[in-house]
Amino acid sequence: MWSDEPVKNSTLFYTLYSDYLTNYLTTYNINIPAFRKMKKDLNNPLHRWIIFFDNKSSDELINEVIEMDEDIKLADKKFNELLSDESIPRLSEDK
Numbered sequence: 001m002w003s004d005e006p007v008k009n010s011t012l013f014y015t016l017y018s019d020y021l022t023n024y025l026t027t028y029n030i031n032i033p034a035f036r037k038m039k040k041d042l043n044n045p046l047h048r049w050i051i052f053f054d055n056k057s058s059d060e061l062i063n064e065v066i067e068m069d070e071d072i073k074l075a076d077k078k079f080n081e082l083l084s085d086e087s088i089p090r091l092s093e094d095k
Contacts, residue, residue: 030050032050032054035047035050035054036054036056040061042064042065042068045069048065048068048069048072049072051065052065052066052072052075052076
């Protein structure tokens with residue numbers, strides 16, 4: 001699943017870390033098509049997050065990982081709050 005080669009149809013996940021002296025950005029390139037083909041381990045937090053972010057995950061599976069993981073549940077709540085806020089422009093409509 002992991003490779004140094006460029007990957008088509010992949011998604012980048014960004015994580016911002018901060019400490020007392022510096023801020024830095026770490027990027028992870030995840031091969032979503034390869035992930036879709038492999039067996040999912042819902043006990044693995046990384047698998048749960050990828051399922052949550054993958055737009056081709058079934059609603060049932062997304063709901064299952066939301067119920068399993070408090071952090072994903074909070075992210076889903078915040079995401080839904082943003083979607084319901086009419087003052088925030090929808091990027092997809094701007095394209």
